Amino acid sequence: xxxxxxxPATVEADLVERRLMxxxxxxxxxxxxxxxxxxxxxxxxxxxxxxxxxxxxxxxTHVLLPEDCLARRHYRAEVIGEVLQDVxxxxxxxxxxxxxxxxxxxxxxxxxxxxRRNAVVIARHFARWLAxxxxxxxxxxxxxxxxxxxxxxxxxxAKAASLSLRTRPPWSxxxxxxxxxxxxxxxxxxxxxx
Ligand SMILES: [Zn+2]
Numbered sequence: 648x649x650x651x652x653x654x655p656a657t658v659e660a661d662l663v664e665r666r667l668m669x670x671x672x673x674x675x676x677x678x679x680x681x682x683x684x685x686x687x688x689x690x691x692x693x694x695x696x697x698x699x700x701x702x703x704x705x706x707x708t709h710v711l712l713p714e715d716c717l718a719r720r721h722y723r724a725e726v727i728g729e730v731l732q733d734v735x736x737x738x739x740x741x742x743x744x745x746x747x748x749x750x751x752x753x754x755x756x757x758x759x760x761x762x763r764r765n766a767v768v769i770a771r772h773f774a775r776w777l778a779x780x781x782x783x784x785x786x787x788x789x790x791x792x793x794x795x796x797x798x799x800x801x802x803x804x805a806k807a808a809s810l811s812l813r814t815r816p817p818w819s820x821x822x823x824x825x826x827x828x829x830x831x832x833x834x835x836x837x838x839x840x841x
Pocket of ligand 1: 669670672673674700702705707
């Protein structure tokens with residue numbers, strides 16, 4: 648999985664001109680067909696590009712996922728992020744948030760459970776991003792529940808990345824910085840504890 652921009656034409660040009668790198672060995676990826684089409688709940692059709700690493704010792708294939716999406720989630724990252732924010736920071740009930748967002752309550756419940764379960768490692772992961780992007784700056788201290796702190800760290804890291812690298816919406820940065828696996832039930836992109 649490699650997170651790329653939202654414009655398919657730009658992604659295609661980057662892939663063909665070998666500007667996208669294999670996350671495992673940093674070789675330039677080459678085109679490798681398409682993954683099965685996915686339709687998100689808001690109607691966005693994703694015809695996901697696949698790529699392969701030409702390096703003989705690696706040879707891994709990678710799906711290219713647009714940055715406003717998360718792996719294996721059927722809603723855009725921004726919708727998911729706003730739901731997390733409204734429940735954990737806004738203290739709204741998940742049933743109300745689900746209704747207002749037009750998302751089934753079971754789906755929202757799963758997002759909340761997954762985020763809460765990984766909140767400590769998520770906060771640590773984004774703290775590392777923040778420290779790398781703004782070296783020497785003091786990191787925000789945890790003042791409340793782990794999930795709230797994790798959201799603060801995501802927000803701070805995304806802001807730092809938009810300032811230092813290029814402007815993207817915060818939840819696109821969250822997707823990019825977690826390799827698309829921010830809310831995964833089956834795979835952990837998080838480093839082992841120090
Ligand atoms: Zn590789």
